Amino acid sequence: MSKLSLIGLGKKFGSTPAVDNVDLTLQQGEFVSLLGPSGCGKTTTLRMIAGFIKPTSGTIEMNGAVMSSAAMTVAPEKRGMSMIFQSYAIWPNMTVGQNVAFGLKLRKLGSAEIETRVNRILDTVQLRHLKDRYPAELSGGQQQRVALARAIVIEPEVLLLDEPLSNLDANLREEMRSEIRRLHDAFHITTVYVTHDQSEAMVTSDRIVVMNQGRIEQVDDPVSLYNVPKTRFVAGFIGRTNFLDGRLDGNTIVFPGFTVPAGLAPDSASLPARPSFSVRPQTISIQREAPADRGSKWWVEGKIAERAYLGEYWEYVVCPANGDLRIRVSTAPTEIFQNAETVWVEIDPRRSARVPSPEGSNP
Numbered sequence: 001m002s003k004l005s006l007i008g009l010g011k012k013f014g015s016t017p018a019v020d021n022v023d024l025t026l027q028q029g030e031f032v033s034l035l036g037p038s039g040c041g042k043t044t045t046l047r048m049i050a051g052f053i054k055p056t057s058g059t060i061e062m063n064g065a066v067m068s069s070a071a072m073t074v075a076p077e078k079r080g081m082s083m084i085f086q087s088y089a090i091w092p093n094m095t096v097g098q099n100v101a102f103g104l105k106l107r108k109l110g111s112a113e114i115e116t117r118v119n120r121i122l123d124t125v126q127l128r129h130l131k132d133r134y135p136a137e138l139s140g141g142q143q144q145r146v147a148l149a150r151a152i153v154i155e156p157e158v159l160l161l162d163e164p165l166s167n168l169d170a171n172l173r174e175e176m177r178s179e180i181r182r183l184h185d186a187f188h189i190t191t192v193y194v195t196h197d198q199s200e201a202m203v204t205s206d207r208i209v210v211m212n213q214g215r216i217e218q219v220d221d222p223v224s225l226y227n228v229p230k231t232r233f234v235a236g237f238i239g240r241t242n243f244l245d246g247r248l249d250g251n252t253i254v255f256p257g258f259t260v261p262a263g264l265a266p267d268s269a270s271l272p273a274r275p276s277f278s279v280r281p282q283t284i285s286i287q288r289e290a291p292a293d294r295g296s297k298w299w300v301e302g303k304i305a306e307r308a309y310l311g312e313y314w315e316y317v318v319c320p321a322n323g324d325l326r327i328r329v330s331t332a333p334t335e336i337f338q339n340a341e342t343v344w345v346e347i348d349p350r351r352s353a354r355v356p357s358p359e360g361s362n363p
Contacts, residue, residue, distance in 0.1 A: 024216065037196060121152060226239055231356060239280065256323035
């Protein structure tokens with residue numbers, strides 16, 4: 001039996017659908033992120049799971065029991081879930097230890113067991129030495145650890161996190177996303193994590209649910225989502241990419257400014273009349289000389305139109321000799337080319353992904 005199931009879940013505010021016919025199943029101990037831009041429906045979905053919002057349609061089930069439907073909603077405090085908000089919501093008048101112990105006291109556990117469990121979780125989040133401090137005396141990262149400890153110590157059936165790292169600076173966010181994954185691996189609590197930051201989702205998740213305009217675009221593990229996007233939205237939202245939109249002409253694909261052999265394309269036997277490809281900048285290389293043997297690659301002659309040094313890599317924009325297409329390429333910091341320099345771009349079609357064309361044809 002699945003741990004948590006969303007079945008045909010929908011929510012309208014007035015006549016506007018915020019969440020539209022969402023189907024999703026989580027297994028016990030799975031970490032799933034809801035990822036998407038602002039307004040895509042991810043937070044509304046999380047709040048329906050928590051019981052704060054009643055669905056307009058569909059159901060939410062946990063362990064096979066209905067938690068929410070259009071007709072009924074189990075109260076949040078009776079769901080066996082913990083939720084961590086953007087603002088942490090830790091009490092400023094309580095010490096770290098008192099904050100963490102609060103949920104256990106509500107459950108009327110004995111003082112000895114409360115002390116044992118609080119100390120154990122504070123050891124896990126590396127805050128035992130700050131047990132008697134107040135939130136105002138803690139850094140943002142330490143406050144976030146207190147919120148995590150308080151949510152986990154009651155051993156919830158499902159842990160819900162609503163953009164918990166958005167108030168932290170970049171370095172702390174990077175540290176805390178790894179901490180969240182470490183804690184998940186330690187406790188194996190079924191987790192739903194809402195974020196608009198793809199890096200957070202990629203680091204923490206077993207699976208990522210990409211949402212757009214209230215609907216699910218794709219559900220997959222991070223590697224598959226990045227390398228095999230099923231839609232243009234997913235390809236463009238997860239990482240950076242180039243969209244090459246072409247036209248099939250016999251054994252050739254005609255792109256703006258250049259042509260390539262169609263037989264080298266992935267799944268070439270099933271190419272539509274208007275094939276489109278997502279090509280990641282880091283899968284492309286730049287050469288100064290024309291290739292003696294083009295082999296299984298696509299080669300494009302062009303000029304460097306823009307360049308930017310970003311420390312860990314160079315980012316170039318190459319424009320084909322004929323056409324206004326702009327191809328973004330990421331290279332090692334030692335590979336230096338000048339603006340307006342004539343170069344050859346090498347694209348390995350086996351590392352591209354077929355996506356729907358702008359007109360919406362099948363990939």
